[in-house]
Amino acid sequence: MRVSILTREYPPHIYGGAGVHVGQLVPQLRKFTESVDVQCMGEPRDGATAHAEDYPAGANAALRVLGADVSMAAAIPEVDVIHSHTWYAQFAGIVAGHFQDVPHVVTAHSLEPDRPWKVEQLGGGYRVSSWIEKTAFTQADAVIAVSAAMITNITNAYPSIDPARIHVVKNGIDPEEFKPDANTDVIDSLGVDRDKPIVTFVGRITRQKGLIHLVRAAQQFDADTQVLLLAGAPDTPEIAAEFDGAFAELNKTRSGVKWVQEMLPRASVRQVLTHSTLFACPSIYEPLGIVNLEAMACEIPVVASAVGGIPEVVVDGETGLLVPYDPAQAGDPEFVKGFEEKFAENVNTLTRDRDRARRMGLAGRQRCIDEFSWEKIAQETVEVYEKAIATHDS
Numbered sequence: 001m002r003v004s005i006l007t008r009e010y011p012p013h014i015y016g017g018a019g020v021h022v023g024q025l026v027p028q029l030r031k032f033t034e035s036v037d038v039q040c041m042g043e044p045r046d047g048a049t050a051h052a053e054d055y056p057a058g059a060n061a062a063l064r065v066l067g068a069d070v071s072m073a074a075a076i077p078e079v080d081v082i083h084s085h086t087w088y089a090q091f092a093g094i095v096a097g098h099f100q101d102v103p104h105v106v107t108a109h110s111l112e113p114d115r116p117w118k119v120e121q122l123g124g125g126y127r128v129s130s131w132i133e134k135t136a137f138t139q140a141d142a143v144i145a146v147s148a149a150m151i152t153n154i155t156n157a158y159p160s161i162d163p164a165r166i167h168v169v170k171n172g173i174d175p176e177e178f179k180p181d182a183n184t185d186v187i188d189s190l191g192v193d194r195d196k197p198i199v200t201f202v203g204r205i206t207r208q209k210g211l212i213h214l215v216r217a218a219q220q221f222d223a224d225t226q227v228l229l230l231a232g233a234p235d236t237p238e239i240a241a242e243f244d245g246a247f248a249e250l251n252k253t254r255s256g257v258k259w260v261q262e263m264l265p266r267a268s269v270r271q272v273l274t275h276s277t278l279f280a281c282p283s284i285y286e287p288l289g290i291v292n293l294e295a296m297a298c299e300i301p302v303v304a305s306a307v308g309g310i311p312e313v314v315v316d317g318e319t320g321l322l323v324p325y326d327p328a329q330a331g332d333p334e335f336v337k338g339f340e341e342k343f344a345e346n347v348n349t350l351t352r353d354r355d356r357a358r359r360m361g362l363a364g365r366q367r368c369i370d371e372f373s374w375e376k377i378a379q380e381t382v383e384v385y386e387k388a389i390a391t392h393d394s
Contacts, residue, residue, distance in 0.1 A: 001033045001385060002079040004096070006072060008065075008088035010040035010048045015204070015233060015263070017290045018086050018109040021146075021171055028378030037079060039072045041065070041088065049075050062125025066091055073099065081105060081385045087112060087129045090136035103141035103392035105384060107169075108150050110208075110287050113157040117207040120236045137161060141388040144381070146171045146288040147309025153287075167387070169380045170312065171288045172372040175365070178297035181271040190228065190258055190272070197225045197351035199303075200276040202269055202291055205234035205243050210282035210305065213340050215246040217282070219253060220344035225351050226256035230272065232263055273298035277357055278320070278350050282343060284327060286310050293372055296320075296364030301357050303346045305339070313372075319364035321346040 005026060009019025022038075026047075029036045038048035055067035069092035076082065076096045083105045084093030090106055097104030112118065112130040119126040137143055137158045143166045145151050151166055184194065192198055199221065203209040211231055218227045227250075234240035251257055264272070273279065279295035281304035288309035292302050296313075302320035304310050307327070316322040323342045329335040350357040 001081065001382070001389075002035045002037070002077075003029060003033050003385065004037040004039060004076045004079045004082045005029075006039050006076075006082065006084040006089035006092050006096075008041045008086060010038060010042075010045065010050075013042055013045065017171065017288075018107075020290050021107070021109065022085055024172060024174055024374045025378060025381065028374045029381065031375070032378060032382045035079075037077055039075060039089070039092065041068050041072075051075070060123065060125050060128075062122055062128040066128075068092075070095065072096075076100070081389060083107070083381075083385070084136065085109060087133040087136070091132045094132075094136055094139060097139075097141075103385075103388040104136070104139070105142045105144065105388050106136050106140045107144040107146065108137070108154055108287065109146060110285070111150075111153055111157050114153055114285055115208060118235075120207075120238060134158060140165065141392045142167060142384050144169045144384055147312050149309045149312065150287050153308075165391075167380075167384045169377055169384060170309075170372065171290050171293065172374040172377045173290065173293035173297050173368045174374055175297050175369050177266070178270055178273075178294045178368075179365075180274045180299050181267075182274070183271055184275065186264070186268045186271045187275045190260060192226050192228055192256070192258060194275055196256070197222070197277040197354075198228055198275065199225060199278055199280050199347055199351070200228045200230065200272060200295075201280045201282075202230045202273075202294075205231050205239055207235070207239065208283060208285045210284045212243060212246055213284075213336070213343065214280050214282040215243070215250050217340040217344040217347070218250055218257070220341065220348075221254075222348050222351060223254065224256075225277075225347070227258070228272065228276065229257075229259045230264060230269065231259065232261045269294070270298060273300055276300050277354065278303055278347065280343075280347065281305065281310065281314075283307060283310070284325060284330065289313055292320075293368055296361070297368045299358075299361040299365045301350055301360035301364060303343065303350065305343070315363075315367065319360050319367055321349065 011023040072092040073096040305325040306322040
């Protein structure tokens with residue numbers, strides 16, 4: 001079987017979960033297929049054919065993505081199946097699938113209808129991205145959901161999709177890449193006290209990641225608890241300004257708050273996680289959440305919102321603690337306040353009981369090893385390809 005993977009991100013230049021997913025999946029797919037071609041966007045890099053997002057010059061970013069997609073579709077060699085990741089690459093998958101008359105598989109890392117705040121970031125480009133995603137999903141020979149929870153989201157957003165074409169293949173983790181790191185050079189360079197509790201967040205400054213809720217919740221953390229935010233790449237100036245204000249307010253009321261704005265290498269993140277007391281994931285939307293797996297693989301527990309696929313990763317009371325969150329009540333100040341208070345309460349529960357936190361961390365790593373290996377995920381993905389080929393040819 002010859003496969004072409006279409007993606008915007010590809011190592012070493014990745015910024016989100018979809019890029020991590022593709023970077024981990026491709027080497028494993030090569031164990032079970034004849035060949036794996038990779039088409040990505042951005043500057044040239046080893047292991048993939050890269051396409052610049054520079055045409056038409058001066059156009060909206062979403063339109064320049066379409067220019068890269070056409071270039072990508074033209075560069076795909078003769079293959080048996082095309083697999084696209086995120087709307088950025090799905091237009092290329094649509095075009096190439098029709099051009100070569102081969103099945104097109106899409107992975108639902110997230111859904112545009114579930115992220116209406118992206119209109120702040122993309123403007124009219126959000127309508128373009130939404131149209132591309134809808135077309136790709138409704139025409140695809142197979143749709144891969146990264147969690148069971150995503151099936152409901154997919155069928156709600158695109159009810160015309162035959163449920164038989166939707167397959168759950170969860171995201172994974174490489175426990176040899178993310179594992180405890182006893183070194184302390186990176187964590188010490190950040191100026192935290194390893195003898196006091198450390199609550200760490202890793203992610204972008206977006207509505208989706210709910211970082212504003214964590215900053216507000218941190219007002220209620222115990223006085224000796226430190227807050228370490230590895231957070232950058234705000235979606236918009238407005239989101240950046242909102243977070244700046246909340247962070248400044250937090251800094252007025254407590255010490256031990258650190259904000260690292262540059263993106264640290266993955267090896268550095270691994271060390272930071274290892275020496276943290278717990279990982280905080282206040283997302284208001286999360287199809288699965290690879291970052292939670294990365295934290296668990298480093299043997300720390302997770303305090304997270306119980307949205308999307310997170311409960312399929314974090315076992316409440318065993319590998320961390322979950323906080324209920326209802327997106328439908330996001331506009332209710334009292335509900336949001338209650339969510340932030342409960343989040344703080346769960347954080348304090350674990351920072352006050354380091355032995356319990358340690359037991360949860362050990363259980364979390366074991367869960368990563370048992371349930372989320374990339375080799376297993378690659379095998380399940382190939383099975384989806386085989387079904388898509390059979391369906392396409394029938």
